[in-house]
Amino acid sequence: MPLPVFIVPPGGVKVVALPKLPGHLFAPYESAWAWAAKLAAANALSACEVSGLLGIAAPQSDPLLPEQTPRVAQALGRGLGFPAGRIRDAFLDGPVQCLKPLMHERLRLCPECARHGHHFIIHQLRPFACCPLHGLPLRDHCRRCGAPQAYALGNSMVFGPVSCATCRAPQLPLSVGGQPVAGVMAARSVELIARWLAFLRRRVTLPAWSDMDGVLGARQFEGSVRRQRMQAIIPPGPAPYRLVSRWPASLQHACLERCYWRQANVLWRQCDDHGRQWYRGVVRGLRIDAAPGAQALAFAYWRMTWQGCSNPYLLRRAHGLPLYGIAEWEASQCAHDDDDIDVTMSAFEDALAASWADWLDCIDLLGAKELERETWRLRAPPSTFVLFPKSKKRRGTKFFAQLLRSTA
Numbered sequence: 001m002p003l004p005v006f007i008v009p010p011g012g013v014k015v016v017a018l019p020k021l022p023g024h025l026f027a028p029y030e031s032a033w034a035w036a037a038k039l040a041a042a043n044a045l046s047a048c049e050v051s052g053l054l055g056i057a058a059p060q061s062d063p064l065l066p067e068q069t070p071r072v073a074q075a076l077g078r079g080l081g082f083p084a085g086r087i088r089d090a091f092l093d094g095p096v097q098c099l100k101p102l103m104h105e106r107l108r109l110c111p112e113c114a115r116h117g118h119h120f121i122i123h124q125l126r127p128f129a130c131c132p133l134h135g136l137p138l139r140d141h142c143r144r145c146g147a148p149q150a151y152a153l154g155n156s157m158v159f160g161p162v163s164c165a166t167c168r169a170p171q172l173p174l175s176v177g178g179q180p181v182a183g184v185m186a187a188r189s190v191e192l193i194a195r196w197l198a199f200l201r202r203r204v205t206l207p208a209w210s211d212m213d214g215v216l217g218a219r220q221f222e223g224s225v226r227r228q229r230m231q232a233i234i235p236p237g238p239a240p241y242r243l244v245s246r247w248p249a250s251l252q253h254a255c256l257e258r259c260y261w262r263q264a265n266v267l268w269r270q271c272d273d274h275g276r277q278w279y280r281g282v283v284r285g286l287r288i289d290a291a292p293g294a295q296a297l298a299f300a301y302w303r304m305t306w307q308g309c310s311n312p313y314l315l316r317r318a319h320g321l322p323l324y325g326i327a328e329w330e331a332s333q334c335a336h337d338d339d340d341i342d343v344t345m346s347a348f349e350d351a352l353a354a355s356w357a358d359w360l361d362c363i364d365l366l367g368a369k370e371l372e373r374e375t376w377r378l379r380a381p382p383s384t385f386v387l388f389p390k391s392k393k394r395r396g397t398k399f400f401a402q403l404l405r406s407t408a
C-alpha cells in the first residue's frame with residue numbers, strides 16, 4: 001500500500017485563519033478606523049498586522065482614505081458577512097466619496113457614541129463640531145492623556161489601533177479580556193446618519209464647509225453659519241430633461257403653474273391646523289414666532305422658492321428669497337425637439353418634489369424654527385435640474401441667456 005506523501009513547501013506550512021468579528025461590532029456608517037480597531041482587539045492583532053490584513057499601505061498619506069477600497073478589505077468584509085456597501089462607506093468610497101475633502105485629519109470621537117462602542121464616518125466630517133446624533137462636542141484627543149490622535153491606524157507592532165499612541169488607553173470600550181464591546185445600533189440613528197450624509201452630499205461644494213471647521217453646531221444655526229449664509233440648493237431631479245420648444249411658451253407656463261398649484265394644495269392639506277394658522281399669520285405680517293412644526297416652515301420656504309415673493313412681510317423676514325421660480329426652471333431646461341408635454345410636466349413635478357424634500361431636510365436636520373433673516377440663500381444654478389448633454393449645452397445656455405434678456 002503506497003504511503004501518503006506530505007510535501008512541505010520551502011516557506012513552511014502557514015495556517016491562515018479568518019479573523020472573527022461579530023456582526024453588531026461593525027455597524028452601518030462606522031469608520032474604517034473603528035472597523036480596524038475592533039478587528040484588531042477581537043483577534044489580538046497589532047496596528048501593523050491589522051493594516052496588512054486590510055491592505056492599507058502605511059506610507060500613504062491618508063491610509064484610511066485610499067482612492068478605492070482595498071480589495072483585501074472587501075474580501076475580508078465579505079468573509080465576515082458584512083455588506084459590501086458598509087465596507088465602502090467606511091473607506092469613504094462609493095456614494096459618499098465626494099465627502100472625502102471634508103474628512104478631518106484627527107480622530108474625533110463623540111463621548112456617547114464611543115461609550116456605546118461606535119465611531120461613525122460622520123464624526124470625521126469637518127462641518128460638524130458636535131455629534132449629529134447626540135449634540136455632544138466631538139473630542140479629538142485622548143480621554144486620559146489629552147494627546148491628539150491622527151485618523152490612522154498607527155505603526156505599532158505590539159498595540160492595536162484602539163489604544164492611544166501615547167498612554168495606551170483604549171478609545172473604545174473593551175471587556176476585561178480585551179474584547180471590543182458595542183451596543184446594537186438603533187434603526188433611527190442609522191436613518192439619521194443616512195439623511196445627514198445625503199444632506200452634505202448635496203452641498204459638498206458649499207464654501208462654508210471648507211472655509212471653517214464645525215460650521216454645523218449642536219443642531220442649530222449659531223454664529224458662523226448665520227454669517228456664512230447657509231445655502232439651500234435644490235437637488236437635481238432624477239427625471240430626464242426636456243423642453244417643449246414648439247409649444248407656445250405662454251401655454252406651457254400656464255400648465256406648469258397649474259401643476260405647481262396642484263402640488264401646493266396637496267402640501268397645504270398636509271399641514272396641520274396649527275401650522276396653517278401660523279402660516280396665515282406670517283403672510284399677513286402678524287406673527288414672527290417659531291413655527292409649530294417643520295412642515296409649515298418648509299411650506300413657507302418652498303412656496304417662496306417657486307412663486308417668487310412680493311409679500312412685504314415675508315420679504316422683510318427672509319432677506320434674499322427667492323432666487324428661483326417656475327420661469328427660471330423653464331429657462332434652465334435645454335431645448336428639445338420633442339413635443340411631449342407629459343415629459344416636461346413629469347420633470348417639473350419631480351423638481352417640485354425634490355425641492356420640497358430638500359426643504360424639509362434642511363429645516364428638520366438643522367433645527368430651524370422660524371423664518372430666518374439672511375440665513376438661507378436659495379440659489380439654483382441653471383444646470384441644477386439637468387445634466388446638459390455636450391452637444392446641446394451651448395444651445396441651452398444661449399436659450400437661458402436670451403430669456404434673461406427678454407425678461408430684463
Ligand SMILES: [Zn+2]
Nearest residue numbers: 110113131134
Ligand atoms: Zn454621538
Ligand SMILES: [Zn+2]
Nearest residue numbers: 142145164167
Ligand atoms: Zn492617551
